[in-house]
Amino acid sequence: MAHDPAPRDQLPPTDTSSTPDVAAPAAPAAPAPVLAPAAPTVSSHGTGTPPALSVRGLWKRFGEKIAVAGIDLDVPAGSFYGLVGPNGAGKTTALSMSTGLLRPDFGTVHVHGQDLWADPVAGKRMLGILPDGVRLFDRLTGAQLITYAGLLRGMDRATVAERTTDLLEALGLAADADTFVVDYSAGMTKKIALASALIHAPSLLVLDEPFEAVDPVSAANIREILSSYVASGGTVIVSSHVMDLVQRMCDHVAVIAGGHVLAAGTVDEVRAGQSLEDRFVDLVGGRHTTEGLSWLRTS
Numbered sequence: 001m002a003h004d005p006a007p008r009d010q011l012p013p014t015d016t017s018s019t020p021d022v023a024a025p026a027a028p029a030a031p032a033p034v035l036a037p038a039a040p041t042v043s044s045h046g047t048g049t050p051p052a053l054s055v056r057g058l059w060k061r062f063g064e065k066i067a068v069a070g071i072d073l074d075v076p077a078g079s080f081y082g083l084v085g086p087n088g089a090g091k092t093t094a095l096s097m098s099t100g101l102l103r104p105d106f107g108t109v110h111v112h113g114q115d116l117w118a119d120p121v122a123g124k125r126m127l128g129i130l131p132d133g134v135r136l137f138d139r140l141t142g143a144q145l146i147t148y149a150g151l152l153r154g155m156d157r158a159t160v161a162e163r164t165t166d167l168l169e170a171l172g173l174a175a176d177a178d179t180f181v182v183d184y185s186a187g188m189t190k191k192i193a194l195a196s197a198l199i200h201a202p203s204l205l206v207l208d209e210p211f212e213a214v215d216p217v218s219a220a221n222i223r224e225i226l227s228s229y230v231a232s233g234g235t236v237i238v239s240s241h242v243m244d245l246v247q248r249m250c251d252h253v254a255v256i257a258g259g260h261v262l263a264a265g266t267v268d269e270v271r272a273g274q275s276l277e278d279r280f281v282d283l284v285g286g287r288h289t290t291e292g293l294s295w296l297r298t299s
């Protein structure tokens, strides 16, 4: 069970006890204009801003395998939230259920206070999603694919054209705008999928391993885009295996293993004075020696 404290900018002025030392991602000098998130369509119920994402009792079983075993999680609005866990922990399954892609066996999902599974269309309007192993319409060019995503979201053509140009530029894909996506490299494919998730400026971005296969310069560009996005009021959830990246980039983190949340809160709360990587290994365990692979030695 994990209930996050209010994000720093929502804490009462007298309460600095859970204020993390980690600096909020700095807004770049000139934030990309396309990336200001739209205001959520669901308002507060009068008791303060609801979390951008709130899940309760989320559960999913595949045959004998319990992939997600009753996860509770609150992602504060305006936070940059990292989701970490070992392979097979249940991150993708949890994110898929949290974004309307996979129906939970049990549990509820609220996006900015809106019950996602009760009204998926309303909930999904507020979401931008980069799913794991996404299948794209790869016989479209990069520019066509982003345009398609924008039109599918009901945006007008002029705005879609403007934002498509901005996104291709920001993600370093302008020179390949007219290349078919099927001919893109893995990293380029990831970036064009990210652009398609950003085009409608959602208030909540959920990105499953957005940096996988992406080169360092592109990764830095993406980090800057996402930080700027959070600075202007959006909420970002990223899953990643790169602890150092999560520690530097995110202000909140949840550690998931075996379908359970082992720890969640601000990055400083979770890492408790250690590096996030050391804390992760402490929480998750599972370090193996290589003694059993003695046959692998060549001499």
Ligand SMILES: Nc1ncnc2c1ncn2[C@@H]1O[C@H](COP(=O)(O)OP(=O)(O)OP(=O)(O)O)[C@@H](O)[C@H]1O
Binding pocket: 062, 065, 066, 067, 085, 086, 087, 088, 089, 090, 091, 092, 093, 094
């Ligand atoms: N469609 C499916 N059918 C059967 N089992 C599944 C299915 N999807 C996931 N699983 C199982 O559920 C568990 C959690 O998988 P999931 O993909 O959510 O983990 P993950 O934390 O995202 O892992 P990774 O970091 O390796 O991507 C794994 O044991 C996986 O084999």
